[in-house]
Amino acid sequence: xxxxxxxxxxxxxxxxxxxxxxxxxxxxxxxxxxxxxxxxxxxxxxxxxxxxxxxxxxxxxxxxxxxxxxxxxxxxxxxxxxxxxxxxxxxxxxxxxxxxxxxxxxxxxxxxxxxxxxx
Amino acid sequence: xxxxxxxxxxxxxxxxxxxxxxxxxxxxxxxxxxxxxxxxxxxxxxxxxxxxxxxxxxxxxxxxxxxxxxxxxxxxxxxxxxxxxxxxxxxxxxxxxxxxxxxxxxxxxxxxxx
Numbered sequence: 740x741x742x743x744x745x746x747x748x749x750x751x752x753x754x755x756x757x758x759x760x761x762x763x764x765x766x767x768x769x770x771x772x773x774x775x776x777x778x779x780x781x782x783x784x785x786x787x788x789x790x791x792x793x794x795x796x797x798x799x800x801x802x803x804x805x806x807x808x809x810x811x812x813x814x815x816x817x818x819x820x821x822x823x824x825x826x827x828x829x830x831x832x833x834x835x836x837x838x839x840x841x842x843x844x845x846x847x848x849x850x851x852x853x854x855x856x857x858x
Numbered sequence: 859x860x861x862x863x864x865x866x867x868x869x870x871x872x873x874x875x876x877x878x879x880x881x882x883x884x885x886x887x888x889x890x891x892x893x894x895x896x897x898x899x900x901x902x903x904x905x906x907x908x909x910x911x912x913x914x915x916x917x918x919x920x921x922x923x924x925x926x927x928x929x930x931x932x933x934x935x936x937x938x939x940x941x942x943x944x945x946x947x948x949x950x951x952x953x954x955x956x957x958x959x960x961x962x963x964x965x966x967x968x969x970x971x972x
Contacts, residue, residue, distance in 0.1 A: 745901070773959045782948065782964040783902075832901055836957045847892075847960065851901040 742766065743835050745850025752823055753858055760818045760853045762833035769835035772816035774808060777830040777852075789816050823857040830854050860885045862951050864963035871939045872971050879934040879966045881923075881949030891932040892950040892960060893923055902948065908932060919943070939970045 742765040752758050762772060770791050775783040787803075789795040789810035797803045805827075807819040816835075820827050833850040861884045871877045883889055890909050894902040906917025913925045923934045932949060946967050950960040 771957055775962075780946075780965070780967070783962045785959050785961070788959055834960075847904070849894075849902045849904075 743848045743850045745833055749854045751856045754824055755822055758820045760831055762816050762850050764814045764835050767837050768813035773834040774818050775832045825857045828857045860951055860953050860961045862949050862963035864949055864966045866966050868967045870969045873941050874938050877936050877939045879947050881932045882930050883951045885951050885953040887953050890952050893934050894948045896946045941970045941972050944970045
C-alpha cells in the first residue's frame with residue numbers, strides 16, 4: 740500500500756553544517772508534500788508546501804533560505820536545513836496527500852519523522 | 859483562518875474507564891476533521907476522520923469521535939481505556955479543497971494508569 744518513507748530517522752550534526760531530509764512516496768505519486776516541524780511536546784507546525792516542478796510555498800515566519808525544499812520528482816521531496824544551529828533542533832515530519840474518489844475524499848500519509856539534533 | 863483548540867494539555871484516566879479528549883475547531887465552510895496519535899519519537903498514526911455523513915465516526919483501536927456542528931467540537935472518545943492508549947493525541951482540521959495541509963491542535967497527552 741501507499742507509504743511515505745522518510746530518512747534519516749535521526750541525525751546529529753555540528754552547528755554550521757547542512758542536513759538533508761528525504762521523503763519518498765512509495766506506490767503513489769506525490770504531487771504535493773507538506774513539511775511540518777514539531778518541538779518537544781508541542782504541536783506540528785506547517786512549515787511549507789512543496790509541489791512537484793514548482794517553487795515551494797512557505798508559511799509566514801519560515802526562512803526559505805534556511806529551509807530549502809526541493810520537489811524535483813513525483814516521488815521525492817527533500818528538506819535541507821542549511822547552516823544548522825542548535826535552535827533548529829526539532830522533529831521534522833513530511834506528509835503527502837492522495838486525492839481521489841468521490842468528492843473531497845482523500846488520504847493523507849505521514850513520514851515517520853526525522854529527529855534533528857544540532858550540537 | 860482555520861484553527862484547532864485542544865483545551866487540555868493532559869488527560870488522566872484509569873484503565874477500563876471511558877476517556878474523552880476534547881477538540882474544538884474554527885474553519886470557514888465545511889470542516890474536515892481528523893484525529894492522530896503519536897508515540898514518542900514516532901510519526902503520526904491516523905485514527906479517524908470526519909468528512910461528511912454520520913456525526914459519530916468510528917476509527918482505529920476502538921476510538922470514536924462525535925462531530926457537533928453547533929458546538930464546533932470533535933471530541934475523541936473510547937469506552938474503555940487501555941494502558942497502551944497512553945500517547946500524544948492531535949486533533950486536526952482542514953477546510954477548502956482536497957490536498958490542502960492540515961492544521962493541528964497543540965496536542966493532548968493521554969495517560970492511562972493501571
